Every structure is written in structure tokens, then in C-alpha cells.
Amino acid sequence: MITRVRPSELNAWLQEQPAGAVVLDVREPWELQTASVKADGFELLAIPMNDIPARLAEVPRDKPLAVLCHHGGRSQRVALFPEHQGYEGVANVAGGINAWALERDPSVPRY
Template sequence: MIEQVRPGDWDDWMRSQSARPLVLDVREPWELRTASVAPQDFDLLAIPMNEIPGRLAELPTDRPIACLCHHGARSQRVAMFLAHQGYSDVVNIAGGIEAWARDRDPSVPLY
């Protein structure tokens, strides 16, 4: 089971991490140009969902990874894929960037 982190609970989740998290944004490039999160106490890496299998080497195995997409479905699939590949500290950002904009950062555009 993949842990779900709501954007409203992000700060609590961040405080519980022992290493600097990576937010893996799996949306398409046009979506990133439309709306994106601003890295603060985490790093941000954008890799479209369909490119993940070929780019696994870019993902650290020793840091928490929080997967992000538009509404949370694609990122959930990527999180499950990563878990099956042996990544042990993977969560899904529930509700995606839309929930992030609504619950955490209203400056992020909705689309």
C-alpha cells in the first residue's frame, strides 16, 4: 500500500523525514509550464510518467520520494511502480497539484 500525503498535511510529513525529500512530478511538459510547485525544503525533479522506467537511474534510493501529478492517479501508479522496483520510501501526493493549489498554495494555477 502506498502512503497518501495530502498537501494540507505536507509540513507534518516533511518533519517526519530523516533525509531531504524529492518531489517527483510525473506530469507532461505542457502541464509543468501551466502550473508547478516551488521547491522549498525539498528537491523537485520532473520526469513524465512514461519516461520513468528508462530514467530510474536518476532517482535516488536513499531519500524519500513524493510523487505528484494533476489529480493523483498517475503519481499513484508511478509510486506503485517505484515500490515494485525496490524503492522503499515512496508516497503519493493525494489530489495532485490541484489539491496542492487548493489546500497549500493558492498561487499555483488550476487547470
């Protein structure tokens, strides 16, 4: 089962992780240009959802992984893939970047 982490809970989740963490943004390039997060206490990696199967080797296996999209639906589906490939510590950022803007960083544009 994939852990759900709200953006407002991300700092607490990060502190619970043994080896830092990666936030994997699976939105499309145009979405990243519209609104992006700043890496603060985590590594940020952007790979569009449809590219994940071919590029999974770019995602570190030795760090916890929080997957981010627009509202949380795509990231929930994507989070299942690395988990089924043996990745541990996979979480979905519930509410996506929309919730990120509301709960964590109001400077992030909503779209």
C-alpha cells in the first residue's frame, strides 16, 4: 500500500526517512514551466509519467521516494510502479502541486 503524504506533512515525513528522500515530479514539461517546487530538504527529480518505465533506472533505489503530480491521481498510479519493482519507502504526495501551493508554498502558481 502506498503511503499518502499531504504537502503540509512532507517535512515530518522527510524527517522520518533514514537516507534523505527524492521528490519525483511526474508532470509534463509544460506543467513544470507553469508551476514548480523548490528542492528544500529533498532531491527533486522530474520525469514525465509516461517516461517512468523507460527511465526508472534514473530513480535512486536507496532513497525514499515521494511522487508528485497536479492533483495526486497520476502520482498515485506512478507510485505503484516502482513499488512493484522492489522500491521501498514510496509515498504519494496527496493533492499534488495544487495542494502544495495551498498548504506549503503559496508562491507556487495554481493551474
